[in-house]
Amino acid sequence: MTPFPAVILAGGASRRMGTDKAILTLEGEPLLARAQRRIKTQAHPVLISRHGDELAGLPDATVIRDAGTGHEGPLAGILAGLGHLAAQGSKATHMVSLAVDTPFFPADLVERLSGARPAPNVIVLAHSQGRAHPVFALWPLALREALSNWLASGSNRRLMDFVAGHPCLGVDFPLISTKEGAVDPFFNINTPDDLDAARRVAKRITDG
Template structure:
């Protein structure tokens, strides 16, 4: 897939990594490379510009040659705060939409952005979120940049700061992605055991 210049991309790397012993999951090694590198490789060709959302290890993450965006609110309000920083940055790039993925998901679909964009159909201002196996993945989405002000107000005034709460309130549509051979394309690494499973999957793919 070629880059869509109207769509900017954001890799969300703000997780606390509690189930990984407090380690920054984005920088955990998978096949001799940081976990986030696998997400970037799959995602970067799909967007016109790319940034990383993170509130720690900015120096190490900047080694990827991408802008590293911290939340503007120091309270660390979760993924929506990272998405807000991304929407504001995307607006400055001239993009109409922001696509988001998680740093701890090494098998992000290579056609994620195209499928999300197609899934909005005749409603380009809808928020498109990925779905697999009947489960919605809130941080894998396509967001109209025009929602920046509404999201800032939501974070300031609404107690429910979950991604789903905001998405439902502003026109969400789900976009289905197939599970091939029992493998969920949105498999993410939260624990050492899941990191081992990701290694096994990569090894199987290279055989």
């Protein structure tokens, strides 16, 4: 079975944080390195979609540039990943996407999403607590042209609006249990306060 490739979306503007979130550290490890370490056991190859300069020091990962001319949202990174895989002649049916600022994403993310056994044109979204997390998803390689046309129109970059026009499945993920309460595995870091909270959470969980 052809393994699913993955793209780490690390091209955001980080306006609320005030600095590039990819290089922020959690327990001494940059968020980008943490995301790459956690996903490379689940997917291959691993791509990193960036808008700025390439980052060194991450083995087994390929850095690609976001599609578009500016910080144009996660769909631009997803399109960059799909385009790279198409150019490489990938035989995979889907690509996994994940966000660099979500440090506790499930260690079985790919297994559970692919367990939905989607058809080649079906998007699979992660859910938790009744909410969709569309940055964590399986994207059909067959949607590359449709996504390219959608973004080229320039009228709408909302991820869920694009998803709404295509077949889609959802997969529920449980909360992470700790002695001090449950944690959403898709908790993401947008502000300095979020980073402080993540550092507290990291001390309460043991899955790395």
